[in-house]
Amino acid sequence: EPHQLNYLFALGIQPWQSKQSTPTPCAQPTETLTTLCTSVAHCTACVLHKTRTQTVFGVGNQQADLMLIGEAPGFYEDQKGEPFVGRAGQLLNAMLQAIGLNRRTVYIANILKCRPPNNRDPLPEEVSQCTGFLTKQIALIQPKLLLALGRIAAHHLLNTQATLGQMRGKLHSYGTNNIPLVVTYHPAYLLRNPQDKKKAWQDLQLIHRSLIKKELTK
Ligand code: SF4
Numbered sequence: 001e002p003h004q005l006n007y008l009f010a011l012g013i014q015p016w017q018s019k020q021s022t023p024t025p026c027a028q029p030t031e032t033l034t035t036l037c038t039s040v041a042h043c044t045a046c047v048l049h050k051t052r053t054q055t056v057f058g059v060g061n062q063q064a065d066l067m068l069i070g071e072a073p074g075f076y077e078d079q080k081g082e083p084f085v086g087r088a089g090q091l092l093n094a095m096l097q098a099i100g101l102n103r104r105t106v107y108i109a110n111i112l113k114c115r116p117p118n119n120r121d122p123l124p125e126e127v128s129q130c131t132g133f134l135t136k137q138i139a140l141i142q143p144k145l146l147l148a149l150g151r152i153a154a155h156h157l158l159n160t161q162a163t164l165g166q167m168r169g170k171l172h173s174y175g176t177n178n179i180p181l182v183v184t185y186h187p188a189y190l191l192r193n194p195q196d197k198k199k200a201w202q203d204l205q206l207i208h209r210s211l212i213k214k215e216l217t218k
Pocket of ligand 1: 040043044045046047048049055112113114126129130
């Protein structure tokens, strides 16, 4: 509906269109990322390869200062081959826009590259089979700041079992390069629990402040 589309664009929300054709799975910004993406597209290391429509590697800017990491592809992501599409993706776009960023200025990926059936939680063996790809992806992007979206992503990246409430609101550090990392709610959770959007906004402000600080100390 044209009026509604204008309204969504004014809010910076890209309407998701189910009729779009599937993009080439490995249209990545650099050759090394494309090579890694192609390995992922052929991966059969865990049982999830049997039920996927396609792998979901990641999307965005190879020069990104901020890299977002979610849990795993859902239904729409599996269909489209891109992370965070559908309603949760629209909310994520709006969250990014609130701090002056968008999908083209950041890089977005997931812990798992294939969709778990019925969006069940990833199994530990699936995570351990898959995370080598993410580690390489982070090394190629070299972000200044990581944002873990949701409990499962944060648990893996920080190697902890803490609650989301305990993890959000502070700067953590990831990997041997000590990349600063912020934890916030997964947008799909925020769609179900809009009362926590206020806290997510505080997390976004922490991200914004941290990125500015990094800019000044470059
Ligand atoms: Fe391979 Fe990861 Fe997909 Fe499992 S989830 S088949 S490890 S790409």
